Protein backbone atom coordinates (compact mmCIF):
# COMPACT_ATOMS: atom_id res chain seq x y z
CA UNK A 1 0.00 0.00 0.00
CA UNK A 2 2.72 2.40 1.09
CA UNK A 3 4.86 1.42 -1.86
CA UNK A 4 2.03 2.18 -4.23
CA UNK A 5 1.48 5.54 -2.57
CA UNK A 6 5.14 6.43 -2.96
CA UNK A 7 5.08 5.30 -6.52
CA UNK A 8 2.00 7.37 -7.27
CA UNK A 9 3.53 10.45 -5.65
CA UNK A 10 6.71 10.07 -7.66
CA UNK A 11 4.76 9.48 -10.84
CA UNK A 12 2.65 12.55 -10.16
CA UNK A 13 5.71 14.72 -9.48
CA UNK A 14 7.32 13.46 -12.66
CA UNK A 15 4.16 14.16 -14.66
CA UNK A 16 3.91 17.69 -13.26
CA UNK A 17 7.56 18.37 -14.04
CA UNK A 18 7.16 17.12 -17.61
CA UNK A 19 3.94 19.10 -18.12
CA UNK A 20 5.36 22.36 -16.83
CA UNK A 21 8.54 21.85 -18.86
CA UNK A 22 6.38 21.40 -21.96
CA UNK A 23 4.61 24.70 -21.29
CA UNK A 24 7.55 26.66 -20.01
CA UNK A 25 9.26 29.42 -21.89
CA UNK A 26 13.05 29.23 -22.16
CA UNK A 27 14.84 31.11 -19.33
CA UNK A 28 16.55 33.33 -21.93
CA UNK A 29 13.19 34.51 -23.34
CA UNK A 30 11.89 35.08 -19.83
CA UNK A 31 14.99 37.13 -18.95
CA UNK A 32 14.61 39.22 -22.13
CA UNK A 33 10.96 39.95 -21.25
CA UNK A 34 11.84 40.89 -17.69
CA UNK A 35 14.46 43.33 -18.83
CA UNK A 36 11.97 44.76 -21.39
CA UNK A 37 9.48 45.17 -18.53
CA UNK A 38 12.11 46.87 -16.31
CA UNK A 39 12.44 49.74 -18.82
CA UNK A 40 8.69 50.48 -18.74
CA UNK A 41 6.39 51.86 -16.11
CA UNK A 42 2.67 51.10 -16.17
CA UNK A 43 1.27 52.46 -12.90
CA UNK A 44 -2.50 52.08 -13.21
CA UNK A 45 -3.52 48.71 -14.64
CA UNK A 46 -0.87 46.44 -13.22
CA UNK A 47 -0.44 44.46 -16.41
CA UNK A 48 3.19 43.72 -15.61
CA UNK A 49 2.12 42.24 -12.27
CA UNK A 50 0.97 39.28 -14.37
CA UNK A 51 4.56 38.82 -15.55
CA UNK A 52 5.65 36.61 -12.68
CA UNK A 53 6.62 32.98 -12.28
CA UNK A 54 8.88 31.01 -14.57
CA UNK A 55 6.46 30.25 -17.36
CA UNK A 56 6.15 33.36 -19.51
CA UNK A 57 3.96 31.45 -21.98
CA UNK A 58 1.00 31.22 -19.61
CA UNK A 59 -0.92 34.08 -18.07
CA UNK A 60 1.68 36.74 -18.84
CA UNK A 61 -0.56 39.51 -20.14
CA UNK A 62 0.13 40.22 -23.83
CA UNK A 63 2.57 37.34 -24.36
CA UNK A 64 1.96 34.41 -26.68
CA UNK A 65 4.42 31.60 -27.38
CA UNK A 66 4.74 29.33 -30.36
CA UNK A 67 2.86 26.19 -29.27
CA UNK A 68 5.59 23.89 -30.57
CA UNK A 69 8.86 25.64 -29.77
CA UNK A 70 7.57 27.47 -26.65
CA UNK A 71 9.51 30.50 -27.83
CA UNK A 72 7.92 33.94 -27.39
CA UNK A 73 6.17 34.74 -30.69
CA UNK A 74 3.90 37.72 -29.97
CA UNK A 75 3.97 40.73 -27.71
CA UNK A 76 0.64 42.49 -27.98
CA UNK A 77 0.23 45.38 -25.57
CA UNK A 78 -2.45 47.85 -26.60
CA UNK A 79 -3.13 50.88 -24.44
CA UNK A 80 -6.73 51.16 -25.66
CA UNK A 81 -8.61 47.98 -24.96
CA UNK A 82 -11.89 46.39 -23.93
CA UNK A 83 -10.03 43.72 -21.92
CA UNK A 84 -11.36 43.25 -18.36
CA UNK A 85 -7.99 44.35 -16.94
CA UNK A 86 -8.71 47.82 -18.42
CA UNK A 87 -12.07 48.26 -16.73
CA UNK A 88 -10.79 50.26 -13.79
CA UNK A 89 -9.27 52.95 -16.03
CA UNK A 90 -12.05 53.37 -18.56
CA UNK A 91 -10.43 51.34 -21.33
CA UNK A 92 -7.36 53.47 -21.67
CA UNK A 93 -3.88 52.91 -20.36
CA UNK A 94 -0.77 54.94 -19.86
CA UNK A 95 2.89 53.93 -19.85
CA UNK A 96 6.18 55.72 -19.58
CA UNK A 97 9.70 54.46 -20.12
CA UNK A 98 11.22 53.15 -23.32
CA UNK A 99 11.45 50.05 -25.48
CA UNK A 100 14.46 48.06 -24.34
CA UNK A 101 16.84 46.53 -26.91
CA UNK A 102 16.63 43.36 -24.81
CA UNK A 103 13.59 42.60 -26.97
CA UNK A 104 15.95 41.74 -29.79
CA UNK A 105 16.98 38.62 -27.91
CA UNK A 106 13.49 37.26 -28.65
CA UNK A 107 14.64 36.12 -32.05
CA UNK A 108 11.44 34.20 -32.82
CA UNK A 109 9.25 37.27 -32.40
CA UNK A 110 6.67 37.67 -35.18
CA UNK A 111 4.39 40.36 -33.71
CA UNK A 112 5.41 43.41 -31.72
CA UNK A 113 2.51 45.69 -30.84
CA UNK A 114 3.11 48.35 -28.21
CA UNK A 115 0.38 50.77 -29.21
CA UNK A 116 -1.41 53.80 -27.78
CA UNK A 117 0.33 54.04 -24.43
CA UNK A 118 0.72 57.79 -25.05
CA UNK A 119 3.95 58.40 -23.15
CA UNK A 120 6.47 55.71 -24.04
CA UNK A 121 9.51 57.63 -25.23
CA UNK A 122 13.06 56.81 -26.29
CA UNK A 123 14.01 55.44 -29.68
CA UNK A 124 13.14 52.37 -31.70
CA UNK A 125 15.99 49.94 -30.90
CA UNK A 126 18.07 49.58 -34.07
CA UNK A 127 18.55 45.87 -33.34
CA UNK A 128 14.88 45.39 -34.24
CA UNK A 129 16.13 44.95 -37.81
CA UNK A 130 17.74 41.69 -36.75
CA UNK A 131 14.44 39.96 -35.88
CA UNK A 132 14.14 37.78 -38.98
CA UNK A 133 10.58 36.61 -38.35
CA UNK A 134 8.99 39.94 -37.52
CA UNK A 135 5.74 40.45 -39.45
CA UNK A 136 4.00 43.20 -37.50
CA UNK A 137 5.71 46.19 -35.94
CA UNK A 138 3.10 48.52 -34.48
CA UNK A 139 4.23 51.28 -32.11
CA UNK A 140 1.47 53.80 -32.93
CA UNK A 141 0.44 56.45 -30.42
CA UNK A 142 3.45 56.95 -28.16
CA UNK A 143 6.16 59.59 -27.86
CA UNK A 144 8.90 57.66 -29.58
CA UNK A 145 11.63 59.85 -31.06
CA UNK A 146 14.79 59.30 -33.08
CA UNK A 147 14.95 57.83 -36.55
CA UNK A 148 13.48 54.74 -38.14
CA UNK A 149 16.39 52.24 -38.05
CA UNK A 150 18.37 52.51 -41.30
CA UNK A 151 18.45 48.74 -41.74
CA UNK A 152 14.67 48.28 -41.37
CA UNK A 153 14.67 46.93 -44.93
CA UNK A 154 16.25 43.77 -43.50
CA UNK A 155 12.81 42.67 -42.26
CA UNK A 156 11.80 40.74 -45.34
CA UNK A 157 8.66 39.31 -43.75
CA UNK A 158 7.32 42.56 -42.36
CA UNK A 159 3.73 43.17 -43.49
CA UNK A 160 2.78 46.04 -41.15
CA UNK A 161 5.00 48.96 -40.19
CA UNK A 162 3.05 51.42 -38.09
CA UNK A 163 4.90 54.10 -36.12
CA UNK A 164 2.26 56.82 -36.68
CA UNK A 165 1.48 59.41 -34.00
CA UNK A 166 4.93 59.59 -32.44
CA UNK A 167 7.86 62.01 -32.65
CA UNK A 168 9.96 60.14 -35.18
CA UNK A 169 12.40 62.38 -37.03
CA UNK A 170 15.00 62.04 -39.76
CA UNK A 171 14.39 60.74 -43.24
CA UNK A 172 12.47 57.70 -44.40
CA UNK A 173 15.31 55.15 -44.70
CA UNK A 174 16.18 54.20 -48.26
CA UNK A 175 16.10 50.52 -47.27
CA UNK A 176 12.35 50.72 -46.69
CA UNK A 177 11.79 49.82 -50.34
CA UNK A 178 13.32 46.38 -49.60
CA UNK A 179 10.39 45.41 -47.35
CA UNK A 180 9.05 43.14 -50.01
CA UNK A 181 6.12 41.81 -47.93
CA UNK A 182 4.97 45.21 -46.69
CA UNK A 183 1.23 45.85 -46.99
CA UNK A 184 0.61 48.72 -44.56
CA UNK A 185 3.02 51.61 -44.13
CA UNK A 186 1.79 54.09 -41.54
CA UNK A 187 4.12 56.95 -40.65
CA UNK A 188 1.58 59.76 -40.21
CA UNK A 189 1.90 62.50 -37.63
CA UNK A 190 5.62 62.46 -36.95
CA UNK A 191 8.52 64.77 -37.79
CA UNK A 192 9.88 62.99 -40.82
CA UNK A 193 11.71 65.15 -43.32
CA UNK A 194 13.49 64.61 -46.62
CA UNK A 195 11.98 63.03 -49.69
CA UNK A 196 9.76 60.01 -50.23
CA UNK A 197 12.11 57.34 -51.71
CA UNK A 198 11.80 57.67 -55.50
CA UNK A 199 11.63 53.88 -55.84
CA UNK A 200 8.82 53.35 -53.33
CA UNK A 201 7.05 51.61 -56.21
CA UNK A 202 9.14 48.53 -55.38
CA UNK A 203 6.79 47.79 -52.45
CA UNK A 204 4.55 45.72 -54.67
CA UNK A 205 2.35 44.32 -51.88
CA UNK A 206 1.48 47.70 -50.42
CA UNK A 207 -2.20 48.52 -50.09
CA UNK A 208 -2.09 51.41 -47.63
CA UNK A 209 0.52 54.18 -47.41
CA UNK A 210 -0.28 56.86 -44.84
CA UNK A 211 2.46 59.50 -44.59
CA UNK A 212 0.45 62.61 -43.74
CA UNK A 213 1.37 65.27 -41.18
CA UNK A 214 5.14 65.17 -41.54
CA UNK A 215 7.61 67.58 -43.12
CA UNK A 216 8.29 65.63 -46.29
CA UNK A 217 9.68 67.60 -49.21
CA UNK A 218 10.42 66.92 -52.88
CA UNK A 219 7.96 65.61 -55.39
CA UNK A 220 5.52 62.70 -55.40
CA UNK A 221 7.33 59.68 -56.88
CA UNK A 222 5.67 58.51 -60.08
CA UNK A 223 6.80 54.96 -59.23
CA UNK A 224 3.79 54.84 -56.87
CA UNK A 225 1.84 53.97 -60.00
CA UNK A 226 3.49 50.52 -59.96
CA UNK A 227 1.61 49.64 -56.78
CA UNK A 228 -1.24 47.63 -58.18
CA UNK A 229 -2.65 46.84 -54.75
CA UNK A 230 -2.59 50.41 -53.46
CA UNK A 231 -6.04 51.42 -52.24
CA UNK A 232 -5.31 54.23 -49.81
CA UNK A 233 -2.62 56.89 -50.30
CA UNK A 234 -2.37 59.79 -47.88
CA UNK A 235 0.47 62.29 -48.33
CA UNK A 236 -1.47 65.26 -46.97
CA UNK A 237 -0.04 68.00 -44.75
CA UNK A 238 3.56 67.82 -45.87
CA UNK A 239 5.70 70.17 -47.96
CA UNK A 240 5.57 68.31 -51.23
CA UNK A 241 6.20 70.29 -54.39
CA UNK A 242 6.03 69.69 -58.13
CA UNK A 243 3.02 68.48 -60.02
CA UNK A 244 0.78 65.48 -59.36
CA UNK A 245 2.15 62.57 -61.42
CA UNK A 246 -0.55 61.69 -63.95
CA UNK A 247 0.43 58.03 -63.44
CA UNK A 248 -1.43 58.03 -60.10
CA UNK A 249 -4.61 58.02 -62.17
CA UNK A 250 -3.87 54.55 -63.45
CA UNK A 251 -3.49 52.76 -60.10
CA UNK A 252 -6.27 50.20 -60.57
CA UNK A 253 -7.82 50.00 -57.10
CA UNK A 254 -6.87 53.36 -55.62
CA UNK A 255 -9.96 54.59 -53.80
CA UNK A 256 -8.67 57.25 -51.39
CA UNK A 257 -6.11 59.86 -52.43
CA UNK A 258 -5.30 62.69 -50.04
CA UNK A 259 -2.70 65.18 -51.24
CA UNK A 260 -4.17 68.21 -49.46
CA UNK A 261 -2.14 70.87 -47.67
CA UNK A 262 1.09 70.60 -49.65
CA UNK A 263 2.74 72.91 -52.17
CA UNK A 264 1.74 71.07 -55.31
CA UNK A 265 1.50 73.02 -58.54
CA UNK A 266 0.59 72.39 -62.17
CA UNK A 267 -2.69 71.02 -63.47
CA UNK A 268 -4.96 68.31 -62.14
CA UNK A 269 -4.18 65.29 -64.35
CA UNK A 270 -7.21 64.45 -66.50
CA UNK A 271 -6.78 60.71 -65.96
CA UNK A 272 -6.96 61.20 -62.19
CA UNK A 273 -10.51 62.52 -62.42
CA UNK A 274 -11.60 59.99 -65.03
CA UNK A 275 -10.46 57.11 -62.75
CA UNK A 276 -13.88 55.91 -61.62
CA UNK A 277 -12.43 53.80 -58.78
CA UNK A 278 -11.46 56.89 -56.85
CA UNK A 279 -14.09 57.72 -54.24
CA UNK A 280 -12.24 60.20 -52.01
CA UNK A 281 -10.01 62.83 -53.58
CA UNK A 282 -8.67 65.74 -51.56
CA UNK A 283 -6.37 68.17 -53.35
CA UNK A 284 -7.31 71.13 -51.16
CA UNK A 285 -4.78 73.79 -50.12
CA UNK A 286 -2.17 73.51 -52.85
CA UNK A 287 -1.25 75.75 -55.79
CA UNK A 288 -2.97 73.79 -58.53
CA UNK A 289 -3.95 75.77 -61.60
CA UNK A 290 -5.79 75.44 -64.90
CA UNK A 291 -9.24 73.93 -65.40
CA UNK A 292 -11.04 71.13 -63.62
CA UNK A 293 -11.04 68.46 -66.37
CA UNK A 294 -14.54 67.80 -67.69
CA UNK A 295 -14.21 64.02 -67.59
CA UNK A 296 -16.77 62.76 -65.07
CA UNK A 297 -19.35 60.21 -66.12
CA UNK A 298 -22.10 57.81 -65.04
CA UNK A 299 -19.57 55.60 -63.29
CA UNK A 300 -18.20 58.46 -61.18
CA UNK A 301 -18.93 57.69 -57.51
CA UNK A 302 -17.38 60.32 -55.28
CA UNK A 303 -17.86 60.29 -51.54
CA UNK A 304 -15.81 63.49 -51.37
CA UNK A 305 -14.15 65.73 -53.94
CA UNK A 306 -12.30 68.62 -52.31
CA UNK A 307 -10.44 71.00 -54.65
CA UNK A 308 -10.75 74.08 -52.43
CA UNK A 309 -7.99 76.65 -51.84
CA UNK A 310 -6.14 76.33 -55.16
CA UNK A 311 -5.77 78.55 -58.24
CA UNK A 312 -8.19 76.65 -60.46
CA UNK A 313 -9.92 78.65 -63.18
CA UNK A 314 -12.47 78.00 -65.91
CA UNK A 315 -15.93 76.67 -65.05
CA UNK A 316 -17.37 73.81 -63.03
CA UNK A 317 -17.38 70.75 -65.32
CA UNK A 318 -20.89 69.98 -66.60
CA UNK A 319 -20.10 66.26 -66.65
CA UNK A 320 -20.28 66.19 -62.84
CA UNK A 321 -24.06 66.27 -63.35
CA UNK A 322 -23.88 62.81 -64.88
CA UNK A 323 -22.04 61.31 -61.87
CA UNK A 324 -23.73 58.41 -60.15
CA UNK A 325 -23.05 60.01 -56.77
CA UNK A 326 -21.22 63.01 -55.33
CA UNK A 327 -21.53 63.13 -51.55
CA UNK A 328 -19.37 66.13 -50.75
CA UNK A 329 -18.04 68.77 -53.12
CA UNK A 330 -15.81 71.72 -52.29
CA UNK A 331 -14.44 73.98 -55.02
CA UNK A 332 -14.40 77.11 -52.86
CA UNK A 333 -11.48 79.58 -52.78
CA UNK A 334 -10.39 79.25 -56.42
CA UNK A 335 -10.77 81.42 -59.53
CA UNK A 336 -13.71 79.62 -61.08
CA UNK A 337 -16.26 81.46 -63.18
CA UNK A 338 -19.62 80.90 -64.84
CA UNK A 339 -22.90 79.22 -63.95
CA UNK A 340 -23.07 76.39 -61.43
CA UNK A 341 -24.74 73.48 -63.28
CA UNK A 342 -28.37 72.81 -62.30
CA UNK A 343 -29.94 69.58 -60.98
CA UNK A 344 -28.30 66.70 -59.13
CA UNK A 345 -25.91 66.60 -57.42
CA UNK A 346 -25.60 70.40 -57.34
CA UNK A 347 -29.00 71.04 -55.73
CA UNK A 348 -27.73 69.42 -52.52
CA UNK A 349 -24.64 71.55 -51.95
CA UNK A 350 -24.51 74.71 -49.91
CA UNK A 351 -23.02 78.05 -50.89
CA UNK A 352 -19.91 77.27 -48.85
CA UNK A 353 -18.96 74.66 -51.46
CA UNK A 354 -18.62 77.42 -54.07
CA UNK A 355 -17.75 80.58 -52.19
CA UNK A 356 -14.79 82.87 -52.83
CA UNK A 357 -14.33 82.29 -56.54
CA UNK A 358 -13.96 84.92 -59.26
CA UNK A 359 -17.41 84.89 -60.84
CA UNK A 360 -19.39 81.72 -60.08
CA UNK A 361 -23.13 82.25 -60.10
CA UNK A 362 -26.50 80.49 -59.90
CA UNK A 363 -28.02 78.39 -57.12
CA UNK A 364 -26.98 78.21 -54.30
CA UNK A 365 -25.10 81.44 -55.10
CA UNK A 366 -26.87 84.56 -56.40
CA UNK A 367 -28.38 84.26 -59.90
CA UNK A 368 -26.15 84.95 -62.87
Ligand SMILES: *[C@@H]1O[C@H](CO)[C@@H](O)[C@H](O)[C@H]1NC(C)=O
Nearest residue numbers: 127128129130131132151154
Ligand atom coordinates in the same frame (compact mmCIF):
# COMPACT_ATOMS: atom_id res chain seq x y z
C1 LIG B 1 19.56 41.29 -40.87
O1 LIG B 1 18.89 40.09 -40.48
C2 LIG B 1 19.74 39.00 -40.20
C3 LIG B 1 18.87 37.82 -39.87
O2 LIG B 1 17.87 37.65 -40.82
C4 LIG B 1 20.67 39.33 -39.06
O3 LIG B 1 21.57 38.27 -38.87
C5 LIG B 1 21.43 40.62 -39.36
O4 LIG B 1 22.16 41.00 -38.23
C6 LIG B 1 20.44 41.71 -39.71
N1 LIG B 1 21.14 42.95 -40.05
C7 LIG B 1 20.97 44.07 -39.38
C8 LIG B 1 21.75 45.25 -39.87
O5 LIG B 1 20.20 44.19 -38.44
Ligand SMILES: *[C@@H]1O[C@H](CO)[C@@H](O)[C@H](O)[C@H]1NC(C)=O
Nearest residue numbers: 260261282284285304306328
Ligand atom coordinates in the same frame (compact mmCIF):
# COMPACT_ATOMS: atom_id res chain seq x y z
C1 LIG C 1 -9.36 68.17 -47.34
O1 LIG C 1 -8.19 68.70 -46.76
C2 LIG C 1 -8.36 69.93 -46.10
C3 LIG C 1 -7.02 70.52 -45.73
O2 LIG C 1 -6.09 69.58 -45.34
C4 LIG C 1 -9.30 69.71 -44.92
O3 LIG C 1 -9.48 70.92 -44.21
C5 LIG C 1 -10.63 69.20 -45.45
O4 LIG C 1 -11.51 68.92 -44.38
C6 LIG C 1 -10.44 67.94 -46.29
N1 LIG C 1 -11.68 67.64 -46.98
C7 LIG C 1 -12.39 66.53 -46.75
C8 LIG C 1 -13.64 66.34 -47.54
O5 LIG C 1 -12.06 65.71 -45.91
Ligand SMILES: *[C@@H]1O[C@H](CO)[C@@H](O)[C@H](O)[C@H]1NC(C)=O
Nearest residue numbers: 289290291311312313314315
Ligand atom coordinates in the same frame (compact mmCIF):
# COMPACT_ATOMS: atom_id res chain seq x y z
C1 LIG D 1 -6.43 79.71 -66.44
O1 LIG D 1 -5.12 79.86 -65.94
C2 LIG D 1 -4.10 79.51 -66.85
C3 LIG D 1 -2.77 79.63 -66.13
O2 LIG D 1 -2.87 79.18 -64.84
C4 LIG D 1 -4.14 80.42 -68.05
O3 LIG D 1 -3.15 80.05 -68.99
C5 LIG D 1 -5.49 80.33 -68.68
O4 LIG D 1 -5.60 81.29 -69.72
C6 LIG D 1 -6.59 80.62 -67.67
N1 LIG D 1 -7.89 80.36 -68.29
C7 LIG D 1 -8.94 81.11 -68.03
C8 LIG D 1 -10.21 80.70 -68.72
O5 LIG D 1 -8.88 82.11 -67.33
